[in-house]
Amino acid sequence: MADDLQQHLDNSLYGTPQLKPDEQRKYLGTFRERCYLQMTLAQMRNQALQDCLKTHVTDFEDAHCLMNNQVSDTLQADYIKILAAAAIPFTIVSSSQKSDDAIGLLLVASEAVDESIIDIAEKYPTNESKPTSEKKPSFWGKLFD
Structure with a gap:
C-alpha cells in the first residue's frame, strides 16, 4: 500500500515516467522500431527523393x-x-530539431515492424542520391595510353 501511495505521489510531482525519452524525441514522439521510412529535412528538399516517396x-x-x-x-x-x-493520414508534430539532419518526415506503424533500413536514400537508392566516383587514370596510365 505504501509503495502504491509513493508511486502515485511521484507521478503527481514528476509526471508519468517515459520509456526511452531520447529516442522518442528523435523520432518525433514514436519509437525507432515502429518506423517504416524516414526523411531528413535536407532530403525533403531533394526533388528526386520526393518523387521516390511518391x-x-x-x-x-x-x-x-x-x-x-x-x-x-x-x-x-x-x-x-x-x-x-x-490516403495516408498524417500528423504535424511539434519539434525543436531544426538542423538539416533532423528527421522531417516519418512513415510509422501502430506497432513494431523492425525495419532494418528506414532512411529513404538507403532503402530506395537513386542515381542522384548516390555519389558517383570516377577513377582517375594513374600517371603511368596517362603516359602510355
Whole structure:
C-alpha cells in the first residue's frame, strides 16, 4: 500500500515516467522500431527523393505519417498532397530539431515492424542520391595510353 501511495505521489510531482525519452524525441514522439521510412529535412528538399516517396508511399498500407513542424509551409503542402493522394493520414508534430539532419518526415506503424533500413536514400537508392566516383587514370596510365 505504501509503495502504491509513493508511486502515485511521484507521478503527481514528476509526471508519468517515459520509456526511452531520447529516442522518442528523435523520432518525433514514436519509437525507432515502429518506423517504416524516414526523411531528413535536407532530403525533403531533394526533388528526386520526393518523387521516390511518391512512388513508394503506397507500399506501406497501414502507415501513418509524422511530419516535423520545422518543415517550411510550401514543402509541407507538397508532402500533404502526396500523402492525401495515397490516403495516408498524417500528423504535424511539434519539434525543436531544426538542423538539416533532423528527421522531417516519418512513415510509422501502430506497432513494431523492425525495419532494418528506414532512411529513404538507403532503402530506395537513386542515381542522384548516390555519389558517383570516377577513377582517375594513374600517371603511368596517362603516359602510355
